[in-house]
Amino acid sequence: MRSFSARLIAWHEHAGRRDLPWQNTRDAYRIWISEIMLQQTQVATVTPYYQRFLGALPDVQSLAAASIDTVLQLWSGLGYYRRAHLLHRAAQEVVGKHGGTFPRDAATLETLPGVGRSTAAAIAAFAYGERGAILDGNVKRVLARHQGVEGYSGDPAVERALWARADDLLPREEIEPYTQALMDLGAMVCLRSTPDCARCPIADDCVARRTNRIDALPAPRPRKPLPQREVAVLLIGRGDEILLERRPPTGIWAGLWSLPEVPCDADVAAYCRDRFGADVAAGAALVPIEHAFTHFRLRLTPLPCTVERWPTRMEDSGRGAWVWLPLPEATGAALPAPIKKLLRALATTLVTA
């Protein structure tokens, strides 16, 4: 039987993806942006964001010089916004510490904010042909199944075992097609719930297949019910405008625009008097929205509010902390996905009403 890598490379030649917008380039910047966007996000979702991002910020200098607002706006809707903050910081580091030239080896790439071992190895492989193992979520699944590695892959001991297998299976040459093949196999064939083993080039010695444990490998995350947090978000309208408030620089949705947020049992009128110096009356709550994060679920209850008095002197005192925008314009701001969805629905209702 041919080696694991030889079978994958041969398979990739006829079945792999070779025309994705970030392929067929040695530009480490373009490769890096794609690798960060593809973390936890599928190719079909990433593609339009990638093209828009590269259109606006075509090189590391332009990204480093851009405001975080611009970066967040381009990222808005992709989720996991920490990636965008780290991307921005890393670009500034490339410009500030590395003279604007991307590091040329995985070890130095890994020192950049947001670039882990696997991402550094993938960038180094695609940009410079450097030999190194990758281990993203899809690859963990492929290796856990093919090599029969038991246990949850988030467990450090299991992860170490997977890295060791990934290193052992690495070919001496053709690292670039091999790396892409492994990624493609995880994304296209060895799928989480419906692996297509009949089309798999490494099926012959796959332990999970041979022992009929495909469903059991990789072992799922040990179950713990996710805690739920509940907040209310204020739909403060004035004519055709809506009030947006900037999120704090840390925590969930850091730095994005959003609706003012209060605890569910807050006195909305008192909050608005303290925060904005305004008289605002809350109306009946709308249907809550659920949003799942990795570690908790968030339940957002929209509260339409009417402005009874908004002092002129407060108009300019938001200093970037809040802003009034016409509703259609607000839906284009750098908003968290559920808030964007809510405002779009609201805009549609108003248009069709």
Ligand code: SF4
């Ligand atoms: S044979 Fe099936 S389970 Fe095994 S690696 Fe291939 S697709 Fe995945």
